[in-house]
Amino acid sequence: CQTENTTPKSTTGGQEVTVAIQYGLAYAPLQIVKEKKLIEKYLPGAQVNWKQLGTGPVIRDAMVAGEVDIGFMGVSPFLIGWDKGAEWKICIASGSQPLTLLTYKDNIKTIEDFKPGDKIATPALASIQHMLLAMEAEKKMGDAHALDNLLLSVTHPDAMAGLLGKKDVTAHFSSPPYLFKELDDPTIKTVLEGEDAFGGEFTFIFGVATNQFHDNNPAAYSAFISAFNEAVAFINDSPHEAAAILAPQYNLSEEETYRYLTWEGTNYCTTPYGLMGFVEFMHKQAFISRKPEHLSEIVFENVEAAIGKRYGEASVIEQIQVREHAQ
Amino acid sequence: MLNNNKSESIYKTIIQKGFILLSLMFLWELIARSGIFNELLFPRFSTIALSFFQQVQNGYLIEITLVSLSLIFKGLLISLIIALLLSFLAMMGNFFHNLVEVLNSIFHPLPGIALLPVAMLWFGLSEASIIFIIAHSVIWPMVISFLTGLKSIPRINIEVGQNIGLKGPALIWGVMLPAASPYILSGIKIGWARAWRSAIAAEMVFGAVGTAGGLGWHIFKTRYDFDIVGTFAALLTIMVVGIVVEELFFNSIENRTIKRWNMIV
Amino acid sequence: MLNNNKSESIYKTIIQKGFILLSLMFLWELIARSGIFNELLFPRFSTIALSFFQQVQNGYLIEITLVSLSLIFKGLLISLIIALLLSFLAMMGNFFHNLVEVLNSIFHPLPGIALLPVAMLWFGLSEASIIFIIAHSVIWPMVISFLTGLKSIPRINIEVGQNIGLKGPALIWGVMLPAASPYILSGIKIGWARAWRSAIAAEMVFGAVGTAGGLGWHIFKTRYDFDIVGTFAALLTIMVVGIVVEELFFNSIENRTIKRWNMIV
Amino acid sequence: MLYIDNVGKSFINNGISVNVLSNITFRVLSGEFFCLLGPSGSGKTTLLRCIGGYEKVTSGTIKLNNHTVSAPGIDRIMVFQGFDQLFAWKTVSGNIEYPLKVNGISRVERRERTEKYLSLVGLHNYANYYPFQLSGGMKQRTAIARALALEPPLLLMDEPFGNLDAITRHTLQRELLRIKDETNTTVLFVTHDIDEAITLGDRILIFSRQGTVKSQIENNLNRPRIPSMPGYASLWANIYETLGEG
Amino acid sequence: MLYIDNVGKSFINNGISVNVLSNITFRVLSGEFFCLLGPSGSGKTTLLRCIGGYEKVTSGTIKLNNHTVSAPGIDRIMVFQGFDQLFAWKTVSGNIEYPLKVNGISRVERRERTEKYLSLVGLHNYANYYPFQLSGGMKQRTAIARALALEPPLLLMDEPFGNLDAITRHTLQRELLRIKDETNTTVLFVTHDIDEAITLGDRILIFSRQGTVKSQIENNLNRPRIPSMPGYASLWANIYETLGEG
Numbered sequence A: 001c002q003t004e005n006t007t008p009k010s011t012t013g014g015q016e017v018t019v020a021i022q023y024g025l026a027y028a029p030l031q032i033v034k035e036k037k038l039i040e041k042y043l044p045g046a047q048v049n050w051k052q053l054g055t056g057p058v059i060r061d062a063m064v065a066g067e068v069d070i071g072f073m074g075v076s077p078f079l080i081g082w083d084k085g086a087e088w089k090i091c092i093a094s095g096s097q098p099l100t101l102l103t104y105k106d107n108i109k110t111i112e113d114f115k116p117g118d119k120i121a122t123p124a125l126a127s128i129q130h131m132l133l134a135m136e137a138e139k140k141m142g143d144a145h146a147l148d149n150l151l152l153s154v155t156h157p158d159a160m161a162g163l164l165g166k167k168d169v170t171a172h173f174s175s176p177p178y179l180f181k182e183l184d185d186p187t188i189k190t191v192l193e194g195e196d197a198f199g200g201e202f203t204f205i206f207g208v209a210t211n212q213f214h215d216n217n218p219a220a221y222s223a224f225i226s227a228f229n230e231a232v233a234f235i236n237d238s239p240h241e242a243a244a245i246l247a248p249q250y251n252l253s254e255e256e257t258y259r260y261l262t263w264e265g266t267n268y269c270t271t272p273y274g275l276m277g278f279v280e281f282m283h284k285q286a287f288i289s290r291k292p293e294h295l296s297e298i299v300f301e302n303v304e305a306a307i308g309k310r311y312g313e314a315s316v317i318e319q320i321q322v323r324e325h326a327q
Numbered sequence B, C: 001m002l003n004n005n006k007s008e009s010i011y012k013t014i015i016q017k018g019f020i021l022l023s024l025m026f027l028w029e030l031i032a033r034s035g036i037f038n039e040l041l042f043p044r045f046s047t048i049a050l051s052f053f054q055q056v057q058n059g060y061l062i063e064i065t066l067v068s069l070s071l072i073f074k075g076l077l078i079s080l081i082i083a084l085l086l087s088f089l090a091m092m093g094n095f096f097h098n099l100v101e102v103l104n105s106i107f108h109p110l111p112g113i114a115l116l117p118v119a120m121l122w123f124g125l126s127e128a129s130i131i132f133i134i135a136h137s138v139i140w141p142m143v144i145s146f147l148t149g150l151k152s153i154p155r156i157n158i159e160v161g162q163n164i165g166l167k168g169p170a171l172i173w174g175v176m177l178p179a180a181s182p183y184i185l186s187g188i189k190i191g192w193a194r195a196w197r198s199a200i201a202a203e204m205v206f207g208a209v210g211t212a213g214g215l216g217w218h219i220f221k222t223r224y225d226f227d228i229v230g231t232f233a234a235l236l237t238i239m240v241v242g243i244v245v246e247e248l249f250f251n252s253i254e255n256r257t258i259k260r261w262n263m264i265v
Numbered sequence D, E: 001m002l003y004i005d006n007v008g009k010s011f012i013n014n015g016i017s018v019n020v021l022s023n024i025t026f027r028v029l030s031g032e033f034f035c036l037l038g039p040s041g042s043g044k045t046t047l048l049r050c051i052g053g054y055e056k057v058t059s060g061t062i063k064l065n066n067h068t069v070s071a072p073g074i075d076r077i078m079v080f081q082g083f084d085q086l087f088a089w090k091t092v093s094g095n096i097e098y099p100l101k102v103n104g105i106s107r108v109e110r111r112e113r114t115e116k117y118l119s120l121v122g123l124h125n126y127a128n129y130y131p132f133q134l135s136g137g138m139k140q141r142t143a144i145a146r147a148l149a150l151e152p153p154l155l156l157m158d159e160p161f162g163n164l165d166a167i168t169r170h171t172l173q174r175e176l177l178r179i180k181d182e183t184n185t186t187v188l189f190v191t192h193d194i195d196e197a198i199t200l201g202d203r204i205l206i207f208s209r210q211g212t213v214k215s216q217i218e219n220n221l222n223r224p225r226i227p228s229m230p231g232y233a234s235l236w237a238n239i240y241e242t243l244g245e246g
């Protein structure tokens, strides 16, 4: 809480790291890192500042202003920031959750069935949900922007209220936990799965670190990476224990937390999938103006190493960075 | 200490205000150029102005501003009517006075976001919802201003009004409104600015269908796209409209009414 | 038409207001039970009240309310000082008057969200940022109220003040403040409600600054969790605090000052 | 016409009820010029405000043409004490014309009456001035013109000439008497000036400092009344003495 | 002590400059009781406000003890015309005491003076009343007490006794003269009442309706002055005639 904002905190101590944390199950591994004090485990004596922030743009502003070293965000906000000149790269993947387009209208089976006047709720323009919809539109309707005029940007809770009210929102590109609640209503059904739209698996929540932090605080940086890896492993190995730790954070029961953590399609995984697929698509559709020449422009070396590089032909993990259906 | 505006020419005011505006712009440019703040968050004024004029020139900013202004105008009109009714109601008797006081102390501090579910239930995801949120933001401060104004009307004005046979709405229109006009005007001024704010905020929350968004929606989009220059150009639009309305509308009303009557120095 | 509050006992007011509140609650309950609205969006009042009292009892609501109140209090105090300074400055001469008018017409309509990047640059991720956002929300309507009040002080009050040797701050404190007190109080009332609103909104955007979040953060979380009862319980807290402050603070100040002096009916 | 029957009035001051008027009884006949005279603070204004319907009496009754007075009305036009009874947002002529308009008087007659009464009070050159641009006496004269222009059956006047110079005052006294006779108006006139009471009043009611009626004096001097006429000096002395008794 | 030198004053009314005062020249000697008499609207208040420093003269100069007057000051205490000059948020005694406090007078003396002047104007029983609870005359008396309590070198009084009954007025006239002699205060006194001007003034300046000086009259009658004394009647007639000339 001080105002010497021009000098980023990360350069002062060398043993200090400021992490922005958002509310929600998508950020479960980060919550585990916090609760189990894993960064401190890998870097004894480290000063870890957790900032509980509300929305994506604030995290971005804070990172650009040097107030936060590491924050988590969707792949598209990250790429847009990078495109505009934010000095940051992906330091770790966090995983993916089911992203599903739901509707209450019986006559809508595929996205081609949407008519003018229908409203499709996504959290924001240029969000992952919007990208997936555009990918599907490109595939099915030949124009990535075919549905743009039906898009409605509202937060998940509002979209869910609208969908359940069956009045204003025709369809909602939903994610957990709203997805689970909406599917409890028998009249609501799936139009599109995110993975089908993308044409394969993808991770879309990434940890992003500022270049400054990465360059000046290698010890803290790697401590964070190790901590996060351990957290993901912990959730995957002992989901019950993880649920017990997380439940009070989200005002849920242990069983419910466990159910959400292990819901089909949820995958906590520190290796990125589908990264370049998004880059290609967003560049092609002009959501970003430039494309990284090389992966290393948008990811730090540990991520690059995780993806790997097999000479001759692409490695399996390298292959799954691009979309199968991309033309 | 007490200054006498009447002797000062209108031209002098305009020149002074222009000078102040130029200084502010210059200051902004200077700070931005000094490089103490990250240019990604604090772009130069000249960059913003350039983007502003480009978008004015191609009509885009004008178009979305008109969308927002139409929302604000509707919201303001509805609020003005409701606020006047509530205030006059409160003057009708103790019970109504208490009612309006309770309503104000309950609803005034409630953030607009709190009314979203209710707005959604009543009006759906429509323009009406945004107008509802604007009205909620405007009515309560207006009621406080109006009611304070009505309650501090010099008693003798009302008594003379009653004496010459005015009652009810005629008394309100003929005596109470002009007698409380400094408060009424300051309430409307506050309401106007509040309407802007909440229209922007509501548009950001409610989003927009397709391309028909207003300035708030535009700000939301540019912020999401990390197009900070675009955001500031939109804010500059709000400022420009604010100044124009203040100078052309409020000041000229004041000059024709409360200043002319010496109700305000 | 004109009601005379003085003859009415304070007890009667309290009983009437209590009755009004009970009716509103009852109405809510009735609408919710009627089933015309989805219960997920419009829960019963009794359910909300239950949750409210549970959370009051275990101390949680009280704790987070205190966090928000402390933010609001700081924001309000800073705003009050700045608004008074700006208003008095504006009374010092035409140039300053124009300056304050320009600042007000520029900044008043600007949504708080617009200042986020700037707040971030200046104050970082600290409480100061939220207080900055609150102040931005409170200062401008206060300035309008205060300035209208100062400008409509009967000239003779100021002249008598000058005559008995008061100048500058002494004149302001001794004469101008009490003479403008109905406006000052209504400005503070508006400021108080505005501070609530913007504190909630800022917390929702900024998240929990420091360790503990306040009511705004709580509302954000309950909304995220789709815990509509929790959201409404938090809103109920705001209402309760609003009523308590209105009744205990503002009404008692009014009774001791402007009502006692018959400046307001 | 006007019956004041055992009227009492008290105010609550700092929690204590203070009697301002007690046992006031008198009647004013139709067409009469009735003066109220009394020391400062004796309750003259308070009584007039009760008759005007602006205050409720604490005890007793006030009846006008057999109806109990309960609210202000156009049948009793009041010239209030003080300078601030004009509408600040209307010009001098606007202040006079507006009440006529409210009472449905035609535009032509409004214009006529306004001009007539403006000239009467000597303000024809100030028709477009706003109240803040007037001197104290000019404000008072505008208020008088406004009341007279309405030509009401009962005129309640609270020290209307209090801030006028001798010449203006004499002119207006003369005019008031003339108008009263012409229109057969009844006038209830509060004054603190003994000469004025003698010059104008058919009857003079004298208040004590405690807000009770001290005496009621018939004034049968011939009009016009001038200080040098027989009976004037003795009446003056009589009133002065009654007032002074405390 | 006070030099008024060729003073002129105009106001802009509806875009036209209107002369309210022209070529006013006179001087007031130290310790003198100087009266300004003139018809309603002749500029008496305007001149007093210029001397008080509340208005700027358009031409000419006003000098007090060789300093040009430019702003209000504690050396010239003004009793304004009208009833609304009290601070609504202070009680009667608060209104009198506060200016003393502002001027650094000790608490004990403040109390003393407040009580003294409250009694003088007959308001000792109303010390805790707020202005809205007072009658018109009581407000005026409070304002007078406030000014006197400051015991200023120059007292500017604008029709201070305008709304007082004969008895109260006579008492206050007597007291004002006594205090003036005691403290050697200079008084500049505006009135519309010829008797009052004669009773009080050492010199009387008569304004024309156009805001010019019509004549200046020395008043050498012995004090106390009563209407029946030799010379009074002729002075009265003289002044009345001068005023009436138009």
Ligand SMILES: Nc1ncnc2c1ncn2[C@@H]1O[C@H](COP(=O)(O)OP(=O)(O)OP(=O)(O)O)[C@@H](O)[C@H]1O
Binding pocket: D011, D012, D013, D020, D038, D039, D040, D041, D042, D043, D044, D045, D046, D047, D081, D192, E129, E132, E133, E134, E135, E136, E137, E138, E163, E165
């Ligand atoms: N609103 C009020 N509250 C309390 N007391 C009041 C109120 N109005 C008048 N009084 C008291 O009533 C008494 C009579 O006042 P009123 O104004 O009737 O006197 P008045 O005869 O008109 O005197 P004046 O000639 O000075 O105008 C005074 O003692 C005054 O203090």
Ligand SMILES: Nc1ncnc2c1ncn2[C@@H]1O[C@H](COP(=O)(O)OP(=O)(O)OP(=O)(O)O)[C@@H](O)[C@H]1O
Binding pocket: D129, D132, D133, D134, D135, D136, D137, D138, D163, D165, E011, E012, E013, E020, E038, E039, E040, E041, E042, E043, E044, E045, E046, E047, E081, E192
């Ligand atoms: N603020 C003002 N603006 C314009 N004209 C004004 C203003 N103040 C006074 N006047 C004009 O100046 C003239 C003199 O007014 P002033 O108040 O000095 O008269 P006065 O002699 O005190 O009269 P009275 O005995 O009625 O109080 C009037 O004609 C009035 O219209």
Ligand SMILES: [Mg+2]
Binding pocket: D044, D045, D046, D081, D158, E135, E136, E137
């Ligand atoms: Mg009176």
Ligand SMILES: [Mg+2]
Binding pocket: D135, D136, D137, E044, E045, E046, E081, E158
């Ligand atoms: Mg005058």
